[in-house]
Amino acid sequence: MHFARLVEVFDAHDVTFVSVTQSFNTTTSMGRLTLNILLSFAQFEREVIGERVRDKFAASRARGLWMGGPVPLGYTVQDRRLVVDEEEAARVRRVFAGFAQLGSATRLALALRQEGLLTKTGRPFDKGAVYRLLNNRTYLGEVTHKGQVFPGEHEPIVSQELWDRVHAILQESPRARANQNRRQSPALLKGLIFGPDGRALSPTHTRRRGRLYRYYVSQAVLKGGVDDCPVRRLPAGEIETAVLDQVRALLRQPEVVVGTWQAARAEAPDLTEAETREALEQLDPLWDELFPAEQARIVRLLVERVEVSPTGADVRLRVAGLASLVQDLGGVPTAAQRAA
DSSP states (O other): OOHHHHHHHHHHTTOOOBOSSSSOBTTSHHHHHHHHHHHHHHHHHHHHHHHHHHHHHHHHHHTTOOOOSSOOTTEEEETTEEEEOHHHHHHHHHHHHHHHHHOOHHHHHHHHHHTTOBOTTSOBOOHHHHHHHHTOGGGGTEEEETTEEEEOSSOOSSOHHHHHHHHHHHTSOHHHHHHHHHHTOOOTTTTTEEOTTSOBEEEEEEEETTEEEEEEEEHHHHTTOTTSOSOOEEEHHHHHHHHHHHHHHHHTSHHHHHHHHHHHTTTOTTOOHHHHHHHHHTHHHHHTTSOHHHHHHHHHHHEEEEEEETTEEEEEEOHHHHHHHHHHHHTOOOHHHHHO
16 A cells, blocks of 8 residues: 555544654654655566566566476476476377377367376366467477567477477468368268158259359159148258257257167266266367367267258257267277277
């Protein structure tokens, strides 16, 4: 609190500041002046000390010295210098190489958890931990200070070429990568979607002005009989989104979770209901970053049949497919894998 404000508080409460070792107090103008001068010099001294510490810190950073803080995965500290820990460094390289291959932090984190790899703090990798590691210039053998980058005295863990490949991918937003996936998406419901007449709707597409438009078309339309089917043509993107929304909603239903858990226990007896629910919940954040072929595989794994009518769509799930998905997402070993 500013000295003038302190004096106002003292006066408001009839309090007087008296120095025992110095001949002044706040009841006189000279005492107030003396105290104000002393406080100003004290503030000046604190600021000078702070500036010296910051300058020393910046100079040490510029020399590449390690100045404390959480030690990054892949290194230990010896004599104020980072030293490569080869066992941890292998994890760091795995993260960079995995992201360069997959292009998805969500999918990479899932793979790392399934491999049992942990962060520096001993926790399983999540998307945030992956992004923090990928953006840490320490792994290039550099140090940063207030936005400036300096050569470090430690050895790099990843090459400049691998760093550049990873960051070329990072420059494109996850949403843009997801949109690109959707533009390249195959017919997710091929062989699964049926009209009111019980016959399958076939995927087709057309191009207008350079844009691709995808549809599911009834057999009646394909054979020229447009009047005998109430559902003749459906925009592929809209019906696929509607079906996926239904699937995601069904995966949150308690009875579906319990049924999936019971089915999965045939291969994984130690699996708990909570683990089953957690694995199913991973599908939402994971979906947009999957490659089109993987999206199609999961749809065929989960969906048995989609029946459309003028009033909506009815989705039937495969319980066995759900159980298999839980094992994939949760990294749960099967009975055969445990026996091996």
